[in-house]
Amino acid sequence: MNNSLNLLFLSTPVGALGTGLGGGVELSLYNIAQALQERGHRVKVLAPEGSQLPPLDISTVTGALQVVAQTQERNAAIALPKNPVLGAMWEEARRQQDRFDLIFNFAYDWLPFFLTPFFQTPVVHLVSMGSITDAMDAAVLEAIARYPQRIAFYTRTQAATFGEVPETCPCLGSGIDLSLYEFCETPGDRLAWVGRIAPEKGLEDAVAAVAKTGIPLTVWGKMQFPDYWEEVLGNYPDAEVEYAGFLPTRELQRQLGRCRGFLMTPKWVEAFGNVTIEALACGVPVISYRRGGPTEIVREGETGFLVEPDSVEGLVSAIDRLPEIDRANCRRQAETEFSIPAMGDRVETWLRGVLKSD
The missing domain is CATH 3.40.50.2000 (Glycogen Phosphorylase B;)
Known part of the structure; x- marks a missing residue:
């Protein structure tokens, strides 16, 4: 050979x-x-x-x-x-x-x-x-x-x-190519959600969580089901949610890195969750349901938190704990395991x- x-x-x-x-x-x-x-x-x-x-x-x-x-x-x-x-x-x-x-x-x-x-x-x-x-x-x-x-x-x-x-x-x-992802040590106030805008991705739970916390949420991803998007926004009129489009990697990571936390709320078993390691590469802690691939990625209390599936209250509690995470640990995990x-x-x-x- x-x-x-x-x-x-x-x-x-x-x-x-x-x-x-x-x-x-x-x-x-x-x-x-x-x-x-x-x-x-x-x-x-x-x-x-x-x-x-x-x-x-x-x-x-x-x-x-x-x-x-x-x-x-x-x-x-x-x-x-x-x-x-x-x-x-x-x-x-x-x-x-x-x-x-x-x-x-x-x-x-x-x-x-x-x-x-x-x-x-x-x-x-x-x-x-x-x-x-x-x-x-x-x-x-x-x-x-x-x-x-x-x-x-x-x-x-x-x-x-x-x-x-x-x-x-x-x-x-x-x-992922880590050279494309910049580490951001000092984030802003927003939370992030990234993925196809589709029901199995569970965007509604992330929006419900930010409606309770009052923290703004930026959403990136392919707008696959516009009607679903409009339904989610209509159900949570008090949530501050911005759709920022489907961006190439360099621009997405630049904006994602400025977020204080990344929410992953799948309604199905994610095989892996590439956006999880993209967030970690930027230094962004991950809050994910304990469902599918992210359970094998997120280090509880070190690079993020795993939450009981479908628990909006669990998301809210984890959001409150984001200051406990050292963002440098997130980048370090990406470099060690996911290069x-x-x-x-x-x-x-x-x-x-x-x-x-x-």
């Missing part, structure tokens, strides 16, 4: 890269590609038409976008739209597979798991969400049974939502292990 690898990344089919529709998958794909390229590996990306994430080498594919998994019912059937971009991406991957050592799937969808045995080039999967539908669960578990080293998760908390997942399935965590080199070590070890086992 050569020291350097030729890798084909297949992106999420729910939106073009750079639009924010893919959520944390976009940042994960970009940062993993960066980490591997810094090690001398070659990365090509297949993604829906309109994708842009310079300086990545991206080939775009036309077709109808896939429905996002988190909007589906538990018993939803497998579905593809007419002329699906997902099918077109995997057909292109099939044609090109001989040029690559590994194919790396980032899509949370049944089809890539189903197709895995039919490819001659090994296909690996980073599962980007927890259990959502029965059909997807079955596809993931069947792939694990057949290829236990090829399926990776972000966290053990996420993996556990699929049942008993063997230790052979690595948990890779995440990582690009640290993530690159984990991912490269996994990929080489797959090739060795095959």
Whole structure:
């Protein structure tokens, strides 16, 4: 096996890269590609038409976008739209597979798991969400049974939502380019919330909490459901809430760093929560529900607080305790655990292990 690898990344089919529709998958794909390229590996990306994430080498594919998994019912059937971009991406991957050592799937969808045995080039999967539908669960578990080293998760908390997942399935965590995030020692008075504006992200709880405390809240993220946003504001007319848009990393971190605390209020099991480590990199303490990936990130009383899920009063109490957190500890944790080199070590070890086992 050569020291350097030729890798084909297949992106999420729910939106073009750079639009924010893919959520944390976009940042994960970009940062993993960066980490591997810094090690001398070659990365090509297949993604829906309109994708842009310079300086990545991206080939775009036309077709109808896939429905996002988190909007589906538990018993939803497998579905593809007419002329699906997902099918077109995997057909292109099939044609090109001989040029690559590994194919790396980032899509949370049944089809890539189903197709895995039919490819001659090994296909690996980073599962980007927890259990959502029965059909997807079955596809993931069947792939694990057949290829236990090829399926990776972000966290053990996420993996556990699929049942008993063997230790052979690595948990890779995440990582960010810390040079893009400035440490802010002296914050302002505002609190922060970052994420897609969508019901499963639980924005209403953060707004309810700031309505009780009187502290202003700034919200950043893709405005995926405007009606939901308007409903939240209408339910809490006394809350001081500002929507500041969907910003590129450099501008987001500059504004985020000035906030005194970051609220994470998911109504579902977050696989990881990239925005959590982005906040820590800026020195911003994290207040999160004890649900999903953040439970494996936040150090209680040192870099933030974990709150009983769905407890607005718990959020309020934690907000009152923010002065107890040394913001330098937040930055230090990001540097130690969530740098690009640290993530690159984990991912490269996994990929080489797959090739060795095959």
